[in-house]
Amino acid sequence: MNLSATLDDLYQRHLTSTTRAQWDYHDLLPWERGRNFQTEAWALGQGSLTPALTIAVETALLTEINLPWFTAGLKEMFASGPLALKAFIKTWTAEEDQHSRILDVYLSLSRNGDPVRRAQLRKHVLTEGYEIEGQSGFAVMVYTTLQELATRVFYQNLANAVNDLDRALSRILRAMAKDETLHFAFYRDAVKAYLDDDPGRLETVCEIIPRFRMPGATMPDFAARMRLIAENGGYGAEEYLTEVLDPLLRAWDVWDRDVPARVGDSRRALEIYRTRLDRIVRRRQGKEA
Numbered sequence: 064m065n066l067s068a069t070l071d072d073l074y075q076r077h078l079t080s081t082t083r084a085q086w087d088y089h090d091l092l093p094w095e096r097g098r099n100f101q102t103e104a105w106a107l108g109q110g111s112l113t114p115a116l117t118i119a120v121e122t123a124l125l126t127e128i129n130l131p132w133f134t135a136g137l138k139e140m141f142a143s144g145p146l147a148l149k150a151f152i153k154t155w156t157a158e159e160d161q162h163s164r165i166l167d168v169y170l171s172l173s174r175n176g177d178p179v180r181r182a183q184l185r186k187h188v189l190t191e192g193y194e195i196e197g198q199s200g201f202a203v204m205v206y207t208t209l210q211e212l213a214t215r216v217f218y219q220n221l222a223n224a225v226n227d228l229d230r231a232l233s234r235i236l237r238a239m240a241k242d243e244t245l246h247f248a249f250y251r252d253a254v255k256a257y258l259d260d261d262p263g264r265l266e267t268v269c270e271i272i273p274r275f276r277m278p279g280a281t282m283p284d285f286a287a288r289m290r291l292i293a294e295n296g297g298y299g300a301e302e303y304l305t306e307v308l309d310p311l312l313r314a315w316d317v318w319d320r321d322v323p324a325r326v327g328d329s330r331r332a333l334e335i336y337r338t339r340l341d342r343i344v345r346r347r348q349g350k351e352a
């Protein structure tokens with residue numbers, strides 16, 4: 064099957080599974096907790112979550128809020144690409160649109176976190192804008208695969224971490240994680256189809272992976288937020304290595320794929336990067352033990 068027919072199939076598969084996984088934010092939000100901020104001002108201690116878990120949810124919101132920038136970047140990058148990719152971005156945008164909205168409304172209804180501060184942060188992040196990583200449509204797809212899987216793992220683990228404190232939030236995060244799983248599956252298999260079409264493209268995979276960071280660097284205290292999430296929200300270097308990077312390297316057959324000689328150097332550099340990451344994770348595990 065040629066590349067464009069494979070992408071058409073992947074898009075049709077996505078439409079089928081996304082219809083099955085369909086959810087609406089009005090069904091999942093705990094409306095019964097809503098109180099008027101004008102008559103009852105926000106104060107610390109009104110919410111259901113710990114401060115660290117509140118920051119984890121707020122960080123997810125501030126990442127998702129960048130959707131207009133993600134869509135703009137993807138539209139530009141796929142402008143000359145296959146029709147299936149163009150159609151996918153539209154469906155994907157409609158699905159992602161619920162993510163920041165549901166988290167924002169949840170945080171307000173549940174009185175987790177200062178709503179005034181959150182409004183300032185939202186505006187700050189959107190005003191800063193976000194430039195998508197990657198110089199080509201294919202490079203962007205590689206980056207986006209990592210991002211979709213990373214958010215899936217983050218939401219799933221955060222859902223587990225908040226489960227005893229707030230069931231409604233846990234359900235919301237699981238619904239979002241399901242969407243991210245489907246987005247991830249589309250991009251993972253699209254990248255694989257591109258690699259099967261031209262194994263030389265593995266060079267781009269090897270270049271993009273070591274540069275991967277969760278989007279959000281424009282949010283204040285980003286590094287401190289990531290540390291808090293690693294300690295309390297169940298998503299850090301270890302989860303990135305074992306639940307994001309390694310499964311992807313296997314899915315794309317990165318180590319065993321027959322590639323042109325020029326790709327060999329890039330692949331060795333990627334191997335060094337992975338070994339270094341593995342060493343960092345083991346050192347941290349040693350300290351915790």
Ligand SMILES: [Fe+2]
Binds near residue numbers: 162
């Ligand atoms: Fe999302």
Ligand SMILES: [Fe+2]
Binds near residue numbers: 159242243246
């Ligand atoms: Fe997604």
